Amino acid sequence: YIIKDGISALTYASSIVKRIIHNKNIKILVVDDSKSFVNKTIDLLKRYKIIGLCAYDGEEAYSVLKENSDVKIVLTDYLMPKMDGLELTKKIRRDYSKDELSIIVTSNDTNKKIPAKFLKYGANDFLYKGFSNEEFFARINSNIEVLELFDEIKNKANKDYLTGLFNRRYLFDVGNKIYEDCKINDKIFAIAIIDIDNFKNINDTYGHDVGDMALKEVSKILNKEIMSNALISRLGGEEFCICFYNRTEKDIDGLLENIRKKFENNIINYNNKEIKYTISIGYSFRFGKNIDSMINNADKYLYFAKNEGRNRVRK
Ligand code: GH3
Ligand code: MG
Ligand code: MG
Numbered sequence: 653y654i655i656k657d658g659i660s661a662l663t664y665a666s667s668i669v670k671r672i673i674h675n676k677n678i679k680i681l682v683v684d685d686s687k688s689f690v691n692k693t694i695d696l697l698k699r700y701k702i703i704g705l706c707a708y709d710g711e712e713a714y715s716v717l718k719e720n721s722d723v724k725i726v727l728t729d730y731l732m733p734k735m736d737g738l739e740l741t742k743k744i745r746r747d748y749s750k751d752e753l754s755i756i757v758t759s760n761d762t763n764k765k766i767p768a769k770f771l772k773y774g775a776n777d778f779l780y781k782g783f784s785n786e787e788f789f790a791r792i793n794s795n796i797e798v799l800e801l802f803d804e805i806k807n808k809a810n811k812d813y814l815t816g817l818f819n820r821r822y823l824f825d826v827g828n829k830i831y832e833d834c835k836i837n838d839k840i841f842a843i844a845i846i847d848i849d850n851f852k853n854i855n856d857t858y859g860h861d862v863g864d865m866a867l868k869e870v871s872k873i874l875n876k877e878i879m880s881n882a883l884i885s886r887l888g889g890e891e892f893c894i895c896f897y898n899r900t901e902k903d904i905d906g907l908l909e910n911i912r913k914k915f916e917n918n919i920i921n922y923n924n925k926e927i928k929y930t931i932s933i934g935y936s937f938r939f940g941k942n943i944d945s946m947i948n949n950a951d952k953y954l955y956f957a958k959n960e961g962r963n964r965v966r967k
């Protein structure tokens with residue numbers, strides 16, 4: 653498949669998405685004051701292995717939604733007691749954007765102004781009651797496709813293509829938020845910079861592909877060793893950054909030393925050759941002006957680690 657422009661790239665992405673929809677546990681919240689409509693719809697969804705949750709007015713729907721963060725679509729009636737579909741749509745859109753949650757409206761009301769009103773308030777789709785099963789699933793599917801497409805695009809924007817780790821952009825965006833939160837709430841926050849030792853030699857000796865393999869190996873080891881409370885990213889080249897939050901200093905000291913050892917003892921087999929490499933780590937706990945200054949600080953310790961002979965951890 654040749655991707656020539658943005659449009660065909662999106663079409664291509666959507667064709668991939670289509671294939672995965674039916675393997676996922678999609679949750680849809682069905683909101684209607686008619687119990688029989690809710691039951692009928694939930695039975696219909698079951699045929700496609702979609703899990704249907706129910707609510708009988710807008711207020712109930714809103715609280716069900718708050719308790720179920722994995723709901724992807726809200727299918728709501730217009731006229732209901734307590735809170736109608738329009739109010740519900742407005743309320744939902746204050747908390748959830750269209751890339752997180754889709755709203756489909758179903759109504760008997762033939763007033764021509766209603767659908768436009770809903771769409772303006774942030775609904776994604778409008779279905780007149782009495783719809784066919786085929787139309788129902790076509791609409792559900794197209795809404796799921798859009799959500800999956802958003803996920804795909806967000807993933808591409810935030811992740812490094814080679815290693816699958818978060819990229820620099822994501823680090824500065826989300827890492828800064830974690831940093832601020834830790835600083836305000838007096839929680840421990842640390843930045844560690846990991847740099848492969850003599851990486852240029854790997855490229856020069858074995859070729860760029862093996863270099864790439866070594867970079868992917870870093871992602872594998874880091875993901876395996878660091879289970880929680882950390883944001884792991886690739887800063888660029890053969891440099892990686894880890895933000896640790898809400899962990900003890902001792903725990904981080906031990907973990908980083910352990911990671912260094914893992915690389916020291918790791919062997920990559922390639923074309924009957926054994927490739928080994930080590931890493932150096934510089935890290936810091938001291939809060940700076942912002943995350944950038946903390947990275948600079950960790951970088952300073954990385955420089956010490958390199959100067960002292962590489963394959964070591966410095967803070
Ligand atoms: P040091 O121990 O001082 O860190 O030495 P080094 O050789 O690791 O560092 P240097 O900065 O001299 O070389 C980094 C090399 O990383 C140079 C560059 O070609 C290579 N590189 C950067 N990005 C990639 C990549 O995506 N794939 C591969 N294979 N190599 C890359
Ligand atoms: Mg109703
Ligand atoms: Mg480097």
Ligand code: MG
Pocket residue numbers: 847848849850851890
């Ligand atoms: Mg290096």
